[in-house]
Amino acid sequence: MKTFSEILNDAAKDVKEIDIFQLKKLLDDDSKFTLIDIREDNELLHGKINKADHIGRGVLEKSIEGHVFDREEEIVLYCARGVRSVLGCKSLQEMGYAKVFSLKGGIGDWINAGFPLVSND
Numbered sequence: 001m002k003t004f005s006e007i008l009n010d011a012a013k014d015v016k017e018i019d020i021f022q023l024k025k026l027l028d029d030d031s032k033f034t035l036i037d038i039r040e041d042n043e044l045l046h047g048k049i050n051k052a053d054h055i056g057r058g059v060l061e062k063s064i065e066g067h068v069f070d071r072e073e074e075i076v077l078y079c080a081r082g083v084r085s086v087l088g089c090k091s092l093q094e095m096g097y098a099k100v101f102s103l104k105g106g107i108g109d110w111i112n113a114g115f116p117l118v119s120n121d
Contacts, residue, residue, distance in 0.1 A: 014093060016089075016102070021113075034053065034068050034073060035078070036078070037053070037079075039107070040058075046117065049117065050116065057088055060092070080107055
């Protein structure tokens with residue numbers, strides 16, 4: 001039986017991460033990719049990263065196909081600190097999504113860098 005840390009470490013071996021500066025460049029360049037905030041609903045009260053869709057981690061696998069139809073499309077997942085997004089990326093990889101990235105440090109690093117948030121409308 002594996003511990004949570006072992007599961008996370010195993011997933012992290014297979015998941016590619018990008019940092020907040022790479023994400024900001026993707027957004028500034030208006031690159032084609034899907035940004036998904038996988039935090040819980042109550043975590044969205046203070047805002048989200050611009051252009052992010054919201055799919056809570058608890059329903060990611062069930063709901064992703066309604067948001068991203070092309071399994072070759074680039075997807076960036078983020079959460080508060082980058083832990084849930086690694087696990088979410090691993091699940092999406094197992095579902096056949098080929099270009100999935102986790103935001104290292106999550107929205108916490110984004111906020112600490114002074115990058116803007118938008119309201120969750």
